[in-house]
Amino acid sequence: MPELPEVEVLVQHLEPLLCGKTVRAVRVFRSRVLRSESKEAFERGLSGGRFVAVRRRGKYLVFDLSRSGSKPPMKVLGHLGMTGRLFLAPRDGPLPKHTAVVFDLGKDRLIFEDTRYFGRWTLDTGVLNHLGPEPLEPDFSTGAFVEALRRSRQPIKVRLLDQTVVAGIGNIYASEALFRAGIAPKLPACRLKLQQIARLRRSIRLVLRDAIRRGSTIPLNFSGAGKPDGLFYFGRAPGISATYEERLRVYDRANLPCPECGTMIKRIVQAARSTFFCPNCQRK
DNA sequence: CACCATGTTCCTTG
């Protein structure tokens, strides 16, 4: 369930639930999801820490923990990959089939479940240094965006997926932002005019903010393992079908009419990923 | 069986 908006909504939800709680123990069931540490080092390193902040950077979850005595504070990073889910559940409840990590918090436990195991956890925050600006923060300026695009001949859609350009855009919102900006996904990044870059920047911010606003109104489901919780784009959970159409205007809508002009939406493949666009509204 | 899926990293080639 990744991409910036879903991670942001998750962070807003978890922050009040986790802050103040202490990690009694950690159990790693699939050490594949650990990026740098061994299973033992990760489990031991986190135990005893108390959550003091839950934040987001790009698609990463950032947890700040304080520790007893003179031990320095620490951070844990989580990335949900393609299918990762993170939720609180009662300690005595069942574990989902693809449980990868469990954080024991006493009465509750925080469960990381990930069918494809593409998600990653680490105590090393170094990866954050390679991320581009936060799209919703002021440092994602038009000037910075121009600079990130001017020396690349990659198609703009592919460029938007590069997390060093701007952090948090994924395959869905890349198509959505380009549609809103009226820019063809195949246009080489260096060929965008200043006006187009400025417009694309606004579209990115609009599309992401909109998704966060929508996601924030959907109640998250922490009760059942593996059930849709409204943050999934697919597996249309009951009750979100009405908002689905408004939310995504071109993504996964090949051969359906463009909501602006009625032209059939096309699907193409770029960098081995699907791109959806309106060939009429996005001609340059 | 075939193809598709919200992401990143590693390897190769130029």
Place this chain on the structure above:
DNA sequence: CCAAGGAACATGGT
């Protein structure tokens, strides 16, 4: 070192 392209990772849905 950089840019770009493709495979790999792993599991499930259609």
